[in-house]
Amino acid sequence: DAGVIQSPRHEVTEMGQEVTLRCKPISGHDYLFWYRQTMMRGLELLIYFNNNVPIDDSGMPEDRFSAKMPNASFSTLKIQPSEPRDSAVYFCASSSRDGASGNTIYFGEGSWLTVV
Amino acid sequence: QQQVKQSPQSLIVQKGGISIINCAYENTAFDYFPWYQQFPGKGPALLIAIRPDVSEKKEGRFTISFNKSAKQFSLHIMDSQPGDSATYFCAVLYSGAGSYQLTFGKGTKLSVIP
Numbered sequence: 001d002a003g004v005i006q007s008p009r010h011e012v013t014e015m016g017q018e019v020t021l022r023c024k025p026i027s028g029h030d031y032l033f034w035y036r037q038t039m040m041r042g043l044e045l046l047i048y049f050n051n052n053v054p055i056d057d058s059g060m061p062e063d064r065f066s067a068k069m070p071n072a073s074f075s076t077l078k079i080q081p082s083e084p085r086d087s088a089v090y091f092c093a094s095s096s097r098d099g100a101s102g103n104t105i106y107f108g109e110g111s112w113l114t115v116v
Numbered sequence: 117q118q119q120v121k122q123s124p125q126s127l128i129v130q131k132g133g134i135s136i137i138n139c140a141y142e143n144t145a146f147d148y149f150p151w152y153q154q155f156p157g158k159g160p161a162l163l164i165a166i167r168p169d170v171s172e173k174k175e176g177r178f179t180i181s182f183n184k185s186a187k188q189f190s191l192h193i194m195d196s197q198p199g200d201s202a203t204y205f206c207a208v209l210y211s212g213a214g215s216y217q218l219t220f221g222k223g224t225k226l227s228v229i230p
Binding site for chain 2: 004031033042043045048050055056091093095097103104105106107108109110
């Protein structure tokens with residue numbers, strides 16, 4: 001299996017610009033998670049979906065952040081407008097609660113975002 | 117409120133030594149306790165996990181010890197190797213009442229020196 005695929009791997013953008021991060025979960029997984037990792041705050045859950053439906057977005061820091069999952073194989077996390085404090089590594093992860101690997105959450109390699 | 121507290125923040129161990137990382141949690145409703153390993157530039161990957169009805173789980177050199185009454189669990193790495201140098205995260209999962217959320221500790225950076 002190809003694993004969770006994220007793009008872009010690295011992005012440098014100017015403050016005020018729109019940023020779109022993309023994720024392809026593992027085929028067959030019905031849960032998708034977006035996490036943010038910073039030195040100060042560690043790994044924070046931003047939002048998660050079940051069967052393409054957002055379940056909990058209480059971790060989304062503010063209205064500048066939005067996430068969508070139009071189908072089972074694609075999700076986006078959008079920041080508009082971006083600010084320097086949004087600089088972080090953003091991870092997408094997916095999981096299936098069924099089967100032998102139930103409760104294992106698989107992470108992508110992350111999108112490294114720098115806002116200057 | 118921090119749902120899981122992890123210590124120490126960093127750890128230096130000699131090759132062949134035992135590395136011990138501890139975590140404490142508050143909510144007794146958590147039902148799955150994994151440890152994740154993260155190498156620089158990579159995403160976290162599941163290392164080993166335990167359910168609350170078991171007090172210990174061992175996989176190779178890695179052991180989780182779980183103390184339900186104290187609400188604590190720990191990761192022991194026996195015969196630590198330089199290749200184990202990474203950041204380790206404990207996590208707690210709540211999967212009840214329509215929820216399915218994995219919350220991480222702040223991480224422990226382990227350095228194994230030859």
